Amino acid sequence: MNMKLLGALSGFVLLTLAVLASARPKAGPEQKCKSGPLDLVFLIDSSRSVRPHEFETMRKFMIDILNTLDIGLDTTRVGVVQYSSQVRSEFSLKTHSKLENLVKAINEIIPLAQGTMTGLAIRYLMNEAFSPEQGDRPKVPNVAVIVTDGRPQDRVAEVAAEAREKGIEIYAVGVARADMASLRAMASPPFEDHVFLVERFDLIHQFGLQFQDKLCGVDLCVESEHGCEQLCESSPGSYHCLCLPGYTLNHDGKTCAAIDLCAEGKHDCEQICISSPGSFTCDCNQGYNLNTDRKTCSPINLCAEGKHDCQQVCVNMGPGIFTCDCNEGHRLNEDKKTCSAINLCAEGKHDCQQVCVHMGPGIFTCDCNKGYRLNEDEKTCSAIDLCAEGKHDCEQICVSAPGVFTCDCNKGFKLNKDKKTCTNMDMCKTVVHGCEHQCVNTPGSYHCICPEGTLLQDDGKSCGTCRSANIDLVLLIDGSKSVRPQNFELVKKFVNQVVDSLDVSAHGTRVGLVQYSSRVRTEFPLNMFHTAEEIKAAVMKVEYMEKGTMTGLALKHMLENSFSEAEGARPASRNIPRVGLVFTDGRSQDDISEFAKKVKEAGITMYAVGVGKAVEDELREIASEPVDKHFYYTTDFSAISTIAEDLKLNVCPAEESQGEIEVKDPCACENLVEFQQATINSLEQLTQKLGSMTARLEQLENQLLTRK
Secondary structure (H helix, E strand, O other): OOHHHHHHHHOOOHHHHHHHHHHOOOOEOOEOEOOOOEEEEEEEEOOOOOOHHHHHHHHHHHHHHHHOEOEOOOOEEEEEEEEOOOEEEEEOOOOOOOHHHHHHHHHOOOOOOOOOOHHHHHHHHHHHHOOHHHOOOOOOOEEEEEEEOOOOOOOOHHHHHHHHHOOEEEEEEEEOOOOHHHHHHHOOOOHHHHEEEEOOHHHOHHHHHHHHHHHOOOOHHHHOOOOOOOEEEEEOOEEEEEOOOOEEEOOOOOOEEEOOOOOOOOOOOOOEEEEEOOEEEEEOOOOEEEOOOOOOEEEOOOOOOOOOOOOOEEEEEEOOEEEEEOOOOEEEOOOOOOEEEOOOOOOOOOOOOOEEEEEEOOEEEEEOOOOEEEOOOOOOEEEOOOOOOOOOOOOOEEEEEOOEEEEEOOOOEEEOOOOOOEEEOOHHHHOOOOOOOEEEEEOOEEEEEOOOOOEEOOOOOOEEOOOOOOOEEEEEEEOEHHHOHHHHHHHHHHHHHHHHOOOEOOOOEEEEEEEEOOOEEEEEOOOOOOOHHHHHHHHHOOOOOOEOOOHHHHHHHHHHHHOOHHHOOOOHHHOOOEEEEEEEOOOOOOOOHHHHHHHHHOOEEEEEEEEOOOOHHHHHHHOOOOHHHHEEEEOOHHHHHHHHHHOOOOOOOOOOOOOOOOOOOOOOHHHHHHHHHHHHHHHHHHHHHHHHHHHHHHHHHHHHHHHO
16 A cells, blocks of 8 residues: 555544634535545445444445545455355445445445354455455555454454555444454554544444545645645644655755765775765775775775686686686696696597597597497497397397398298388199198198088098087187287187088087186077077177286186086086187286186096187196197187187097987977988089099099109
């Protein structure tokens, strides 16, 4: 707040009323107070102890004061806040710009009639009422008039002090039961000008008259012949003279005399003091220079004045004496004036393992030869293994050298001209494969296949007509996120190829499917479907789980649930072989050892099929003996169809049939149909075998013709 206006507001005392009565114009409806811009907020107590007629007296009190003020957005702005147990702003400083609107708003105030939380109200006054958002103007005095009739129910001293520190001038008006100590804790000093206590609400107008006197006092410095030589400062009903800085008021109270601080010894110059009214400057004797503190003196420094012939650094040794030195990274030459740069690399004064790089005088950094990178110690070097870091584009094998690499291929592949990709060699054409029917290339190898209706025999080359016997088959398929959706579709086709090789029926082979990832889900149990077509359709509808790889959990589920009679497994007493097939593309995230052992101890024949990043040791641990006949692996999902063709889930009868022997009524209609279907299947197999033999004969004839 402007200090002159603040003094004008707070400097009045009650004893000046008689003087003001004759010195100031009478404020009234016909003449407004011209006190300059002011932001005024009334904080009125509306607790339940304030009776209705007393509240009406407070309304009249506020309106009487407003009638004496020059109301306007550019002159006096007024806001009203009432409080009890809560605080409510009736209108802010920017709400009304006309007196009649203020009066109307005051007459519409409805008392709260609750407690007396004066401290809460003062905090609202400080943080909200006198804020730019509520209309408070910068550099305009803030005046608050607090009217209360009781003791506050909360603490006021601290928040009132904080408000005063923010420049709010507080008038505290107490009525009847008000506590004087609380009023003094809230009000601005001096208390005789800012604290008022009256016995009844109908006497509150007395404060209104005194408050008007403080706002509407006449400035005697402006309207009288004050006789001050330099400055005049008004006070309520009076004035006094002041002097400009550097001058002091004489005994006559009007004229001013220059202050000679040097003569009075009121200076801190080390050597010479030069006076001017109310101030001084320092100087030094001959041969000295004034320091930057403008007080003390130092001998003349030839280095500082540039009166030397040093190339880089001049060192002051005393008045008129200097010596030369060099910057860091340089050394002084024999002439004791010039400097030479120090090259630590050239002088061998470094600890770099491979390359020292001169960065400037006395500075170096280490580097490495091509194919190496600098270690964290920034001195030694390590070879860059691009293969190990995956920074290569080799399709199969990367061969590393420091900072470079070359590509190679797996067995059965040859490197292409681009020196990166590999081509599968046609093993069927380059080796004597011995396949009875057809040789099929696989990445780096080959395998034999047989015509539809026949199966590859144990020698891996010849074909036979043995069909799978009655078995209970459960397939565990990996649905982890590493499989990928497109590859999961290939897995489902692989399952259906396996199903095609089986004699599926309610009394023949039964098939169940379980998918696993971070959890295990039975897609369908052994007793749900009884035809290959039903099973294949259900397989294609299986939804991809896409999570982790808990193979051990899946084996436990298969042992405890999938081969239970509740899910369709036939009783062990009927000697139906139980077969489990596990398909996976990666390392299990849990331990498989316990249940890989238990499922085989339970008499379940286990097949393990792996692709991609599947771990061979895990697959072999799952597979039954002999492992080589129960374990399959391929690097590529696209090749799993060949595994399905080569996979032997056969349990072929020897001298006696395996599994249950079912005696059927040959005259039953369903058995006649089954016999008819079996006969047709046998004829189809014979036809396929005849076609195969015909093709073989044609092949032999072509070979004979070629030899001729």
